Amino acid sequence: MVRRFSIMRWLRFKASVTAAAILQTFTGNPAWTPARFDKLAEEGFNRNVWVYRCVMVTAQHVASVPLLLYQQKRKKRVEVEEHPLLDLLNKPNPLQSRNEFMESWAAFLLLSGNSYIEMNGPTRGAPTELWAWRPDRTTIIPGGDNFIQAYRYSVNGRNIDVPAEKIIHSKFFAPLDDFYGLGPIQVAARVIDQDNAANTWNASLLQNSGRPSGAFLAKKPLNDKQFERTKYQLRQEYAGASKAGKIMLLEGDVDWKEMSLSPKDMDFIESKKMSRLEICAAFGVPPELVGDREHATYSNYKEARASFYMETVLPLLDKLIDKLNAQLIPLFGDNLTLAYDTDQIPALQENSEVKWTRAIEALKTGLISFDEARHMVGYESISGGNARLIPATFIQVDEEGASISTGDEGNQDDTIQDPMKRAEMIFTKAASALKTKQFIDSIEKRREGFIKSAEQIIRKRFAAEKKAVLKIFDTAGESTDIVAAIEKAIDSQRKEWEKTLTAIWMATTEEFAKNEFERLNSQSKGMQAKFFDQEFAVLNTIIQKYIFDVVADAVTKVTKFTKELLKHVIGEGVAKGESLLKIAKRIENVYTGDFDKNRSITIARTEVISASNYGNHMGAKATGLPLEKEWIAVLDSRTRDDHAETNGQVRDMEDYYDIGGEKAMYPRRP
Known part of the structure; x- marks a missing residue:
């Protein structure tokens, strides 16, 4: 040793x-x-x-x-x-x-x-x-x-x-x-x-x-x-x-010599x-x-x-x-690890804002992925963060540099001078372009980022709701009406749910509305640059009221489903004669199992897709152009049969689609 x-x-x-x-x-x-x-x-x-x-x-x-x-x-x-x-x-x-x-x-x-x-x-x-x-x-x-x-x-x-x-x-x-x-x-x-x-x-x-x-220079030597x-x-x-300044009184024959x-x-x-x-x-x-x-x-x-x-x-x-x-x-x-956050330093706030703006602009233009943008502002990577946004105004090209055809190149007529007629013609052609895989993929990729973010905050909301529900069991006794107490606890979370879904809707709606407006604006070439801000501001009150109503309905459905599920879980526990502790464990398993993850994803997809479609609708409406809309179904395993059958329906902007006998202004919402 x-x-x-x-x-x-x-x-x-x-x-x-x-x-x-x-x-x-x-x-x-x-x-x-x-x-x-x-x-x-x-x-x-x-x-x-x-x-x-x-x-x-x-x-x-x-x-x-x-x-x-x-x-x-x-x-x-x-x-x-x-x-x-x-x-x-x-x-x-x-x-x-x-x-x-x-x-x-x-x-x-x-x-x-x-x-x-x-x-x-x-x-x-x-x-x-x-x-x-x-x-x-x-x-x-x-x-x-x-x-x-x-x-x-x-x-x-x-x-x-x-x-x-x-x-x-x-x-x-x-x-x-x-x-x-x-x-x-x-x-x-x-x-x-x-x-x-x-x-x-x-x-x-x-x-x-x-x-x-x-x-002082004496003319005669001094002893x-x-x-x-x-x-x-x-x-x-x-x-x-x-x-200083005091008058001198000296004896003898002397002279003053200043050393300047x-x-x-x-x-x-x-x-x-x-x-x-x-x-x-x-x-x-x-x-x-x-x-x-x-x-x-x-x-x-x-x-x-x-x-x-x-x-x-x-x-x-x-x-x-x-x-x-x-x-x-x-x-x-x-x-x-000890560290510091430069965003918390007032003198560097402007630098931080510039960094955020640069990251967002690079993300919007498709130059960088979500993860690359997050790294620029000091955040960690996320699942699916390698995705990029593809702006609708970009033309996708193949590896040889040739434009990917949409089948409408031969029908373009640049001789039309009337901006309104030109916009109407271009929008009709754009409706056909919607069917191309490239355009659909660009919409889906932009949605995916919002869905990921929405899923995370919805899961946090479920975690807070779980905490409120389980807190009941801290004071519950044999005589406690557990079902009623849990329903009350869930209802107490309603305002927080409304805040969460409203935030998802507002962010998604505005982003997709602005993007759709700019896409049509770039094609019509006949509007003012600031027209969107003016028109969207006018529509803002309508949008807020609509989102308020939609969110209220969505929260009701979410909480109702949760109540019914927990009621069923409690019923199973009571039928087996389980203690309150075991019933609480059952409820905790509901919130922490696959149900929590899968349900969060489902709610996130539903709300983001609905909000993005509504945003596209309101962005097009803000142009003031006489436009038509076409129902384009993404034909995959998640698409409902009646939605697939509705694929290809063309309507005026304010007319409803016919979906198996029911009416809807756009996909996902009546």
Whole structure:
């Protein structure tokens, strides 16, 4: 056992010859910091307003970004809203809040190039406290199998060595140091000194009434006593800002010689501007954010803030989060990850909106799939997400680049000038084109995306309904009318069902209405570009009322079916003399079995297909053209016999189809 450990250690160091050489250099002695942090903090942070502001604005912005905890479950990443790790981060120690802790962590790193977080708690397992150490009190002790043996914290002559695995050490890259990082304040040390010197010089000039030094010239030599007396008198009576402008009274034959400076030598303003820009550059902070309103580096303040987040704040936050994910998070369990959402950062909201718009437009034009669009905005893949939308206005071509014929090319007549007649003719031809497989497939693919989304939110609605129904059994007794109680619980979910189905209908209707309007508009070439928005707004009241009525009817049917099914399930349990607990299990199995999935899909398909057909109908109606409609049945296993028989019926827009003796304005709805 001992031999095996020695071999493993030898192999580890053989893989890194440089590490072994470095450790031999120190032989267990402390690796001293290359610069005194206390001096850097005193001369830079404490004395220079630009350094102070750059450090604080960066640290405060880092601390303001909300941290999110995710857990990987199979192929899906799920957000965790309650967890001991989140509790620790929200209250890292008795003296600091989350923001104070994150601010000090980031500020120490910016000032010294190093930051140290102590994970205080049990010897093994997750820590209970997090403390940010002062870099000026921290020394690295090289050695051990992991390159660093311990971290030493020194206070008032007392040294405390803490094992390396208990410390999270973050540092900036330093090309000439094996242990410590190189901070921005060290890189900018010379320009900071120059700026401080300029401030000191200007303060001296102010105290000297804004005048440079001068000299009194005695025409006759002064003895030592006269010289000392005159010097004392000048210092006591006339030196200092409070005595500026006071009339001098001197003895003897003396003259004043002013030591003037050239305008170039006195140009401190430009010098300080350059110093300010260099300091801001070292910290990666736009000058606008620290009070510089003169130097217009960005077109506006909003762009400066967004750039500041993307180029400085988030990279620094990534460095800190990576350390937490590497050292702290594994102590709380597997498959956990800390991250953040840029959509929750106000300064990046506009960037987020642009990203969403770009993804939606690319999806609509068929350039990318549903999954590719979801990835662009930070969402996971979904089942069936490889599908693409094919806009109805696109012409499908074969691999040789030739257009796929619809059989109507020879009948086109471009000599018709009347837009209305031309639109009517084109729509008649389009009705024939509807029968082609390409057109039907494009409609089905666009529907499929809505059906997938609708299925997910319907399943969530069933899950909420299940929770409400099963809650009855928490207080139910032998005398409880279970059927009545369950019906009441289902009825209590009616408003939520109405919200869910209304959302499905509104989204689907508007999308398909607009698409159908634009398809006809592009073919007629005789309407205004904004005509849809105007006409659809007029029809909006009619559409909303229709959807309200349809949804109310749909919810009634959904809840009625559920009530009847659960009533049957309860009846079976009662007939077998089962306890309330077993009956509750029966009901839970109904909601969590194939019934839930299959029924969600059925409802989603029914409502989306109905809403899309209604949207097509209203989009065509919004054109104001004298149009006809034709019933096109998708002849597959799901198509009803009476719908298949209705295939090919042509009607005016406001006339009903005849479906086996019943009337319908369009498929799926009367």
